[in-house]
Amino acid sequence: MDFTYLIMQFLFTPHYVEHPPLPFSFSSMIIAALVAISMNILFALLRKKTTDIEKMSKIMKESVEFRKQMMAAVKKQDKELIAELKKKQAYVNKMNMEVQQQQMKPMFIYMIPSFLLWILVFPTIFGQVVALSPIHPDIPWITCNADNVKNDTTLKDDGKPQGPCKIEGQVYLWGWFLIVNFAFNGIISKLTKTNLPSVTG
Numbered sequence: 001m002d003f004t005y006l007i008m009q010f011l012f013t014p015h016y017v018e019h020p021p022l023p024f025s026f027s028s029m030i031i032a033a034l035v036a037i038s039m040n041i042l043f044a045l046l047r048k049k050t051t052d053i054e055k056m057s058k059i060m061k062e063s064v065e066f067r068k069q070m071m072a073a074v075k076k077q078d079k080e081l082i083a084e085l086k087k088k089q090a091y092v093n094k095m096n097m098e099v100q101q102q103q104m105k106p107m108f109i110y111m112i113p114s115f116l117l118w119i120l121v122f123p124t125i126f127g128q129v130v131a132l133s134p135i136h137p138d139i140p141w142i143t144c145n146a147d148n149v150k151n152d153t154t155l156k157d158d159g160k161p162q163g164p165c166k167i168e169g170q171v172y173l174w175g176w177f178l179i180v181n182f183a184f185n186g187i188i189s190k191l192t193k194t195n196l197p198s199v200t201g
Contacts, residue, residue, distance in 0.1 A: 014119050018160070020127035024170065029131040032173065035122075036180040037188070039114065044192040047106040056102055057196055059095045066092050122173060128164035131171040142175030144168060 022028040047053075066088065073081040129144065138145045144152070144165035152163030164170070171179070189195035 014123040016123040016128045016164070018127070020123075020125055022126050022130075024127065024129050024132075024164075024166075028126055029176070032122075032126055032130045032176055033180045036177040037184050040181055040184055040188050041192070043106065043110050044188050044194045046110055047103075048192055048194050050105045050109065051102045053194055053196070056099050059099050060196055063092055063096055063099075118174070126173050128173055129166075129170040130173045131176045132167065133169040133171055136169035139175070142172060142178065144170040144172075 022031060066085070070082070070085050073085060133143055137143060144167065146168055148163065148165040149168055152161055152165040154162050156162055164172075186195070
């Protein structure tokens with residue numbers, strides 16, 4: 001087998017363990033949630049340290065206002081105003097590019113350690129499933145559905161189950177982190193004063 005392929009498989013594939021130190025339970029769900037919240041806080045603080053939040057916020061507000069003016073001018077077919085706004089387009093594009101570059105700074109710093117944690121650490125601590133949804137929504141790749149349970153509980157030749165799903169509604173590790181991040185991102189951004197205006201206005 002190709003040696004490069006083996007290296008890639010080892011580096012880029014999460015190494016889930018069958019019997020992790022924190023197996024599927026209420027405790028593992030809470031601890032995983034706390035880890036996700038902590039990582040979210042660390043990223044927010046890193047963003048605050050490496051970017052000019054105030055300047056980014058000002059640029060984004062200007063960009064939103066520019067788009068509103070342009071849409072209104074096009075709707076009214078105000079050719080004079082459209083021509084005037086088009087002169088400002090290059091400046092707005094330049095400012096938007098600066099915002100994107102500012103946003104990428106903390107991401108590049110955060111990406112490598114976060115990636116290593118996801119590939120090498122979290123799968124060995126928590127395993128593949130870490131929480132249970134009370135409403136059993138069928139969300140592909142995030143929660144276990146009836147088919148997942150049926151397939152995963154089928155035994156392999158060595159007598160071990162095919163996969164981690166044992167109960168409908170179990171939430172995969174990465175899915176739980178995703179849910180927790182969505183739930184707490186806004187609160188953390190406000191508390192750390194790193195929230196930015198919506199680009200949609």
